[in-house]
Amino acid sequence: MIHSWQTFKYNLMNLKNILGVDIGGSGIKAAPVNCKTGKLLEEKYRIPTPEKSDTEGIAGVIAQHVRHFRWKGAIGCGFPAVVQNGIVRTAANIDNSWIGINGRKLFSKATKLPVWLLNDADAAGLAEIRFGAGAGFKGSILMVTAGTGIGSALFVKGKLYPNTELGHIFLKEQPQDAEYSASDAARKREGLDWDSWGERFNTYLTVMENLFWPEMIIIGGGVSKKMNNFKHKLNLRARVEPALLLNNAGIIGAAVAAKIYLKNQLGG
Numbered sequence: 001m002i003h004s005w006q007t008f009k010y011n012l013m014n015l016k017n018i019l020g021v022d023i024g025g026s027g028i029k030a031a032p033v034n035c036k037t038g039k040l041l042e043e044k045y046r047i048p049t050p051e052k053s054d055t056e057g058i059a060g061v062i063a064q065h066v067r068h069f070r071w072k073g074a075i076g077c078g079f080p081a082v083v084q085n086g087i088v089r090t091a092a093n094i095d096n097s098w099i100g101i102n103g104r105k106l107f108s109k110a111t112k113l114p115v116w117l118l119n120d121a122d123a124a125g126l127a128e129i130r131f132g133a134g135a136g137f138k139g140s141i142l143m144v145t146a147g148t149g150i151g152s153a154l155f156v157k158g159k160l161y162p163n164t165e166l167g168h169i170f171l172k173e174q175p176q177d178a179e180y181s182a183s184d185a186a187r188k189r190e191g192l193d194w195d196s197w198g199e200r201f202n203t204y205l206t207v208m209e210n211l212f213w214p215e216m217i218i219i220g221g222g223v224s225k226k227m228n229n230f231k232h233k234l235n236l237r238a239r240v241e242p243a244l245l246l247n248n249a250g251i252i253g254a255a256v257a258a259k260i261y262l263k264n265q266l267g268g
């Protein structure tokens, strides 16, 4: 049998459209993406994250997505952890069994297709830089995603510094890291109204701003659709923009990242 990488090599055209997958704490969403335009080619499909979010459970969902879309091309996956060369290094909101696993190889084996894996917030940021709120902006950008956890991605002149984990800093007078009190999950868990949560999120962003001085902050994740509910609580120096691609940024960015990586692999 020809290895999937080789099969793929014969069909470089496939790199135009890539299946983008966004693995989150509550749902795993996917859609085929036109990497040139950043547009979804079909309606996105969501499968709830299995309760036991271990390697087998998540690999099974990726394979389900491949069957759903009858997908035969490359796949890009955003993953809610530090990912270095396909290897998962942390597990804040997923099963600990992930640490040290080569997720790229695992998903490739489960789907028999070429896969690229990267941090979910890095993926969302890449999409926003290319097609969304950061398109054409040359300055420093901090993307913050607030969902189950808090994800971050830092860009300067369009280039990513990968795997920043700025959701895990400690805020004054908070018992745990920032994502524990300022994520969207914290808002729901504590039943906070938008004003109270907005104040907390502003405190978090102020700390980020004082440390990194980004010229633009892009807010992504589940809360990006609800920015009108809390934007009056944000008091920041930087230009603040909601993710234009809303909750699709992770899917689109994962596909784009896979295209960049696979192109290099194939010498295209």
Ligand code: BGC
Binding pocket: 079, 080, 081, 082, 090, 092, 093, 119, 120, 121, 122, 145, 147, 148, 149, 150, 151, 152, 165, 167, 179
């Ligand atoms: C993880 C990050 C991830 C973020 C958003 C955090 O708990 O440590 O890697 O980007 O959640 O999913």
